[in-house]
Amino acid sequence: MTSPNPCRLAFAVQLSLLLAVPAVAGAQESTEERTRTLDAVQVTGTRIKRAEIEGQVPVHTVTREDIDRSGLTSIGDVIQQLSGSGSALNTKFNSSGNFGFPPDGSGVGAGSAQVDLRHLGSKRVLVLVDGIRWVNEASASGVGASTDLNTIPLAIVERIEVLEDGASSLYGSDAIAGVVNIITRRDFDGGQVTLNYGEFGEGDGTVKGVDFAWGRTTERSNLFLGLSHVDQGVVYSRTREQSRFPTPGTGVAFGSSGTPTGRFIVTDPNTGATHDITPNTGDSDPTYDPTQTGCDRTDGFHCFTNADRFNFAEYNLLMTPSERTGVFGQFRFDISPGLQWYAKALYNRRESTNQAAPEPIFLGPEAGTGNPQADGIFISALNPYNPFGFDLDSSDNLILIGRRPVEGGARVFEQEVDTAYVSTGLEGSFDVRDTIWFWDVNAAYSKNKAEQTNYGSYNIRNIALGLGDPAACAAVAGCVPLNIFGGPGTITPEMLAWIQPVVHDESENELTLVSANLSGDLFRMPGEAGYVAFAAGYEYRKYEGWYQPDPLTVRGDYNGVPSLPTSGEYDVNEVFVEFNVPIFADSPLGKRLDLNLAGRYSDYSTFGGEFTPKYGLRWQVTDDFLMRATYAEGFRAPSIGELFGSDSRFDAQLRDPCSEPFLDPSLEPNCRTLGVPAGYAQPNPQISVTTGGNSELEPERARSFTTGFVWSPWFASGASWSERLDFEVTFYRHDIQGPIQALSAQAQLDLCVETLDPLYCDGIGRAATGGINAFNNRLTNLGSIKTDGWDVDLYWTLPAGDAGQFKLAWQNSFVTRYEAIGVAGQRQPREPGVEVEDSAIPEWTSTATLDWSREAWRASWAVRHISELTEDCGAAVAFPVCSDQARGLNTLDATTYHDVQLGYRFDWMRGLELTAGVNNVFDKDPPICLSCSLNGYDASTYDIPGGRFWYLRADLRF
Template sequence: MMKSLRPQRLAKAIQLSLLLSLPAAFASNVAAAQDAPPADQANATTLDTVTVTGSRIKQSNLVTSQPVFILDRQKLEKTGVQTVGEILQQLTASGQALNAKFNSSGNFGYPNDGGGIGAGSAQVDLRNLGSKRVLVLVDGIRWVNESSASGVSGSADVNTIPLAIVERVEVLEDGASAIYGSDAIAGVVNIITRRNFDGAEAHAYYGEYEDGGETTEASVTLGGGGERFNAVFGASYYEQKKISSGSWEQSSFPTPGTGLRGGSSGTPQGRYTFCDPSIADPTQYGFCDPAGEMWFDLTLNDGTTTPAWDPNDPTGGTYHNFSGADRFNFAPYNLLLTPSKRKALFTSLNYDLTDNVRLHAKAMYNNRTSTNQAAPEPIFVGPFAGTGGIADTVIVHADNPYNPFGITLDPASNFGWVTRRPVEVGPRIFNQDVDTSYFNLGLDGTFAVGEHSFSWDVNGVHSENKAQQHFFNGYNVAKIKLALGDPAVCALVPGCVPLDLFGGQGRPMTQEMIDWIRTEQIDASKQTLDLLQANITGDLFNIGDRTAGFAAGVEHRKYRGEFNPDPLRRTGESQDSFAAAVSADYKVDEIYAEANFPVLASLELNAAVRYSDYSTFGDATTGKVGFRWQPVEDLVFRGTYSEGFRAPNLGELYGLTQFGATLVDPCGPTGTLVVDASDGLNTTPLETACRAQGVPNGFEQANTQITTFTGGNPDLQPEESDSYTVGMVYSPSWAEGLSWSDKLDFELSYYNHEVDGAIQARDLQALLESCLAAGGLPTSSPSCAVFSRGPSGNLNPPNNFLDNLGTIKTDGMDVKVNWRSPEWGWGRLTAGLQATTVFKYEAVDVDGFKSQREEGVEVNDSAIPEWQTNLQVGWSKGDWDVSWTSRYISSVKEACSNVPVAEAPGCMGGVEFNDLGSTTYHDLQVGWKNAFTLDGLKLSLGVNNIFGKEPPVCLTCSLNGYDAGTYDLPGSFWYVSADYRF
C-alpha cells in the first residue's frame, strides 16, 4: 500500500498553474529550426550564458532568483590543490565532511546510518546539514553515490571526479528538490566537465607538507573536431603519500597534553580483571562480591619476562593495580594524512546527426587505491568487553599453560575481562580499491514552433561505484575462544595452539599463536545508478515584449546497493566489528515542470513542481517559487521558497552494523569517585541514580567507546524540508570606468532551512544523561529503556536504530564582494570576498533532547564556526600574476564535560568550556604565462598556509587532537605546477 508525504499545498498549486500554461507553447504550427545553445548546457552554465544551475530554463539575466557561486577553471587553479573535494571543503558555506585527513577505519566501527566509514573518500557538506543532503551533479546529471567497501552510502565521493576534466564548479546555495529531486535540501554541486577543447594540454604538479605527504599529479587533455563533430579525451594520475601521526607533537598522544590517561585500556602488558572464589574474606582484595568492587584489576609491571602470581600478595610481585598511567598510546600508529592513488580516463564526443539533432556520448573511469592504518588490534575477552558477541562468552581455562592464576576464569562467576594488545603483530591496515565508471549516451537538439524556439535532450546513464577493502592483522575471536579454553579441546582442532595473553611484551606471542588467531578480511560493496531522462525547455508565450520560459521533463532512476562484509563479520567472529550484508534496490519515476513569468518590466516570478513516485515509500510532491525584482538597473532583489525532501537511502533502510559510540559516563568518566559509599550516604542525585543502576564505588567506565548495535529501518519515511532565501545583488554603475574601479559587485543572501523527520539514531549521550537525571531506572524515564549495566557497572551494548527522529533548523547569511581595478601602468588589481555567518543551528529529536551541536561549538569532530571568510587579492600584468588568499575560521568552544580526562589543559579548575581560538590561513601563488618565451607554457609556484599555522587543540576530537573536517593539516604546503598547451 502506497504511503504519501503530508499534503503539499504549495506544490499542488504550482502544479496546476504550470500544467494549464504548457499547452500555449504549442499553439502555432511547427516552423523552421532555429539555432540555440546545445541542450546539455541547459542544465548548468556560467552566469554569462543563458542558463544557470538551479533552473533548467534558458534565461537572459546574469542575476537569477537563486544564489549560485561559480568556481571557474582559473579560480580552481589558484587554490593550489588538486582535488575537487578539498576545493569544495574550503567554501565558506561548507561544513564538516570526510576527506583524506580522516583515518577512521578500525577505530570507531560502522556509523549508524548504514553508509559505511567512507575510508579514502571526500564528500561535500553545505550549511552543516550533512553530505547526504547535498546533491552532486556532473553536467547536470546525478552522480553515483560512493561505497568504500563498508556500507551503502547516501553521499557522493567527489574525488571520483578528477580535477583535470573539470571546466568549472557551480554551487547552488539553496534547496532545489523541485528542480532536481531528492537530496537537494541544502544545495546542489554541479561539476561541469571540459567539452569545447581544441588542441592538447599537459599538466604536471608536485607539492609537499613540512612533515612529508608528497603530492604528485599529472594529466593530459586532447581535443578537437571537424565540421560535424568534436571530441575531448583526458587521462590523469594523482598520488598523495601518507603522513604519520607520530610526526606531529599535538597528535602524539590520544588526548593532547594529558599523556597516556587518554589512551586505551588495551595495553601490550595486558589487563586482568577477575576474582578468586577461594578467597572467603569479603574485605580482601579479590573477593567475588556481586558488585565487583573487590575484584582484582591488575596489569603486568614493565620489563616482566616471567609473570609471578600470589593471590595473597597480588601487587607484591610482577603485577600492580591498573591505573590511567598504564593506558596505551595508540596515536603514533595512526595517520595524519591517508595515502591515495587515483588513475582516470575521460572522453566526451558530440556528433551532429542533422542540423538540429546531435548525438552526445560521455564516458569516465576512475580507480582509487587508498589506505587507512590503526594501532595493533587489541584483544578484549570476557563480559566486560561489552561486544554483545562471542568475546563476552570466552572462558579462560585453568589448564591453559599460560594462565598464571591457576583458576578458570568464567563469565558466569568470576571473570571480568582479559585485555592484551599484541604490538608484535603490527598495526591494522585497511587497503581500499575503488572503481568508478560512468557512461552517458543521448541525443539533444532544437526546433521551433512559430516564433518560439525549443531545446530538448534525452539521456541514458549507467554509473557504478565498486569497492573492495582488504583488512590485515585482524583476529578471529572464535579461534581466540578455542585457544583460551580447554587445551584438550584445542588439541583436537588442526592448527589450534593455546594462546598466551598473559606474558606482556616480555613474552610476546609466538608465530604459531599469531598464525592461528590472525585472519585477513575482505569486505566489498557496490552501488549502481541507472537513469533515463528527457527534458525540454524553451519559450512559453509572450507577455508584452518579454517572453515567459518553461522547462519540463521526466526521469526514471534505479538504484542498487550491495554490501558484502567478510563472512567473519557476518557471523560475529571478527574481533574488529560485526556487519550484516545488504543487497537491495529501489526505483523512482519523476515528472517536473518549471516556468518563469515576467510579470512587470522589473519583476519576474518563477515556479517549479516535481512529482516523485518511489517503490520504497510512495509518492512525494515538492514545489518551489521565487522572484527577481530589479527596480533600477544596478540593483536586484531576489528570493525563493522551496519544499524539499530526501528519500532514505539503501543503507538507512537495510543496514545492520556495530558502532563504537563515544560516551562519557556521568557515573565515572574520569576515574573520580562519583559514587562513594564510604560515608553510607548518597550525597547527590547523580550518585543516587548511579547507585540505582548498580555502579560500584570508585567506578570508571572501562572504555569510552561503547559498542552499539545500530542500523536501518525499512519503515523510514523521507525527510521533509522548508527553505527560503532572500537577498540582493548590487552592481553600482558609478563604480565602473573610474580611476580606482573598473567593476564592483555586492551580494547579500539570507538562508533559512528547516528539516523535519530527519533520519537519525538517538543521541545516546543525551539519552544517558537524561536517564540518570530522572533517577537511573527504567521506571524513572523512558530514556533509560536502552541502557543496562553489567556487574562491574560497565554499560552493556545498547540498541540504537534509525528513525525519523529529528528536527534541524539553521539560518545565516552569505556576503560576497568582487572588485576589479582598471588596467594601470603597473598592472591590475582584483579582490574578492566570500563570508558566511551562521545565526543559528539547532537539532532537536522527538524526545525533546537538544543536540550539543550548535553554532560556535565543537562536538563529535565537527565544528560549526559562526564565521568563515575567504578573501582573495590578486595582481596581474602581462604574463605575470600573483594571488594572495586569506581563509578565516572564527573561534569555537567544546564542553569540558565531554573531555574524557579531567586533567586536560583548558578544562582544569572547573572551567566549563575549552576555547579553540580563531584560525587564519594565508595562501600565496605566483604564476608566469609563456614562461621562458615558450608560448602556451604556464608555471605556478605557491605555498598554502604560508605561515605554518597549526589547528587549535581539540580535547574531544577522536584522533590527532584536532578537527580534521574544519581545519587544515599542520604546517605549510608548497607546490609547483606546469601547464603546457599546444
C-alpha cells in the same frame, strides 16, 4: 544590469538551466547560432533557458582558475574550503578501525571526500556531473548515501557550480541542502600536459600528479579526452607534536586500557579479592600470588594506573595515502543544425589506505564489544600460560582483560574503489511560431564498487579456543594454546597464524537513469514584460546497492567491528514542471519583475508519491540593483543503507555519567537504580554501539527560504579606482522535519541517567559490575533540524595599470542558528560556535583572495578564516590544556590561514606556465580539540598540524 566579470560575479549570481540542455537562445537566431546554442554548457539553478531570470538563486562558481590557484588535487578539498561548506569526510580522516559503522548503513567511506552544505550533512547534497546525477559511493563497509568526489578526476573539471539553496522541486529528493554541479571540460583544441609536485614542510605528505588533456573541435563535432593520475602520500600522526598522543596535553591518560602487557581485572574465587593489575614491563612470565592483595607486589604484577595506558595515537595517520587514476572522454556530433548526439564515458580507480593501532583483544563483561564470544569468554586454568591458577569465567570472576598484541602489527585497511560511468543522449530544437523550443533525452549508467582488505585483525573464535582447555584446542587442526598474559613477544608466530586472518569486504552502488526535458516560450505577456517561459520533464532512476562483509564477520567470529550483509533496491519515477512569468518590464516599479513557479511529483517504490513546490521572485530594481527571494519545499527519501542496513557497530568515546570521579551526587540514586554499584569507575571510555537500518523510516520533509540582493553600484563601474564592484548578500533558512538520524549516543546515555526514561534506557544494558555491555542506537525520524544564516560577498576588480591588474574576492558565511531536536524534544549538542563529535559549526567563516596579473606574471594571496569555537573538556577538565577548567570548557581559538602563489607564462608552443605556491604560509597549527576522537584536532575544519605545504606545477599547452 550588465554581465559581470565571468571569473567572479557572473558565476556567483548567474541563474540558468541545469542538466545537459542548451543555453539561452534568441527567438530569431539562425541555424548556425542554434547549433552553437546546443554546444553551450549551462550553469545551475533552473530548467528554463531564459537569461532574464539569472540571479534568482545564489549560485557560487569555482572556476578553473580558482581550482588551479588552490594548489589542491581533489574536488572535495576544493569545495570544503568554501565558506558555506560544513564538516565532511576527507583524506585527513583516518576513518577505518574504531570508527565502525555509522547508523545510516553507509559504512565509513574510508579514503573518500564528500561535500556538506549549510552543515546539513553530505547525504542532503545532490552531486551532478554535467547536470546528470552521479552514483553514490560504495565504501566497502556499507551502502553509501553520499557521493565520493574522489571518483571524479579534478583534471577534467572546467568549473564547479554550487547552488546553496533547497532544490528538491527541480532536481529530486536529495537536494535539500543544495546542489553541486561539476561541469567537465569540453570545448578544447589541442593538447595540455600538467605536472604537479608538492609536500609538507616536514618532507612528508608528498603529492605527485600528471594530467593529460586533448581535444579537437570541428564545425560539426567536438571531442575531448582526459587522463589523470594523482599519488597522495602519507603523513603519520607521530611526526607532529599535537597528534602524538590520544588527547594533546594529557600524555597517555586517555590512552587505551588494551595494552601490550595486558590489563587484568579479576576476582580471586579463593579470597574474594578483586584485582586490577598488569604485568611489570619486561616480565614475560608473571606468576600471580593470591597472598598479595595490595599494589606493592613482587609476583611480576602491579596495579594498573593511567600511566600504563597505551598510546594508540602514534600508529594513526594525519593524511591517508591515496592513488587515483581516471580516464574520461566525451564526443558530440551535430547530426543536423538542430540536432546533436553526445556520448560520455569515465573510469576511475582509487587505491587508498587507512591504518589504526594494533587491534586490542578485550574480553569479559566489561569489554562491551557486543560479541558474546568476547564478552562471555571462558579461560581455562589448564591453559599453560594462565598465571592465575584458576578458571577465568565471565559469568563469575572475570571482569575485564585488555591485551593488545603488538606482535601482529598495526591494523591496515586497503581500499580499491572502481567507478564506471557511461551516458548518451540527443539534444535538439524546433520552431514554434516565432520562438525556439529545446528538448533533450538522456540515458546514463554508473557503478561504484569498493573492496577493502584488512590486515592485523583477529578471529575471536580462535582466540577463545586458544585460551580454553588445551585438549579441546588440540582437537582442532591448527589450534595452538594462546598466551595473552605476558608482555610483547609472548604471542609467537604460530599463535598469530592461528588467530590472525585477512579480512575482505565488498560493497557496490549502481544508478540507472533515463530523463527527457522540454523547454520553450509559451506566450507573450501584455506590454513589454516578455514571454512566459516553460520547462517540463520526466526522469526515471533505479538504485541498487549491496554490502558483503567477510564470511568471518558474518559468522560472528571477527574480533573487530561486527556487521552483517546489506542489500536493497528501489526506483523512482518523477515529473516536473517550471514556469517563469514576467510581471512587468521597464516599469516605474523597476526594470523587471519575474515570478518563478516549479513543482515535482516523485513516485518512490519504497513509500509512494510526494509533491514538492518552489516559488521564486526576481526583481531587477535598477540596472545595478537586483533583489530576489525563493521558497521551496523538499523531501529526502531514505537511502538503501538507511532502509535495509543490517546490524553493525561503531565504537564511541563516551563518558559514563555514573562513573567516578564524574558522578553528579544528584544522579547517584538513578545510577543505583540502573545497577551501578558505589565507587564504580569506567575502565574503558570506548563503548561499542549497535546500529542498523530501519525499514519503517519516513522521508524527511524540508522547507527552505532564501532572500537577498546583488548590488553593482554604477559609480564603481568604469571609474578611475574601480573597474567593477559587486556586493551580494543572501539570507538562508532551512527547516527539516523528521530528519533521519540516530540520537547522539552521548546524549542518549546522559538522558537515560538523568530521566530513567525507557525511551532512552531500553537500548542500554549494563553488566553486574555496572559497566555498559550493550548499547542500541538506531536510526529514527528525529524531531527537526533548523538552521539559518547569512552569506555576504564582495567582488572588486580594479582598473589595469602600469602595476598590473588586481582583483579582490571576499566571501563570508555567518551561521546564526542551528538547532537539532530529538523526537521527544531533547536538544542535540550541535550548535553554532561549538565543536562536538569531530565536527564544528563556526559562527563565521571567511575567504578573501587577492589576484594580481601583469603581462606574463600572475600572483595570488588567499586568507581563510575560521571563528572561535568552544567544546566540553570532558574528562580532560583536570588538565591545564582545558582552557577554562572552572566551567569545564575549552576554547578553540580563531584560526587564519594564508596561501600564496606565483606564476609566469612563457611564450613557448601554445604556452608554458610555471607556478609555485605555499599553503598555510605561516605554519599555523589548528587549535587543540579535546573532544575529537583522533589526532587532537577537527580534520574537517582545519589544516593538519605542522601543515605548511609547498607545491610546483608546470602546465604546457600544444
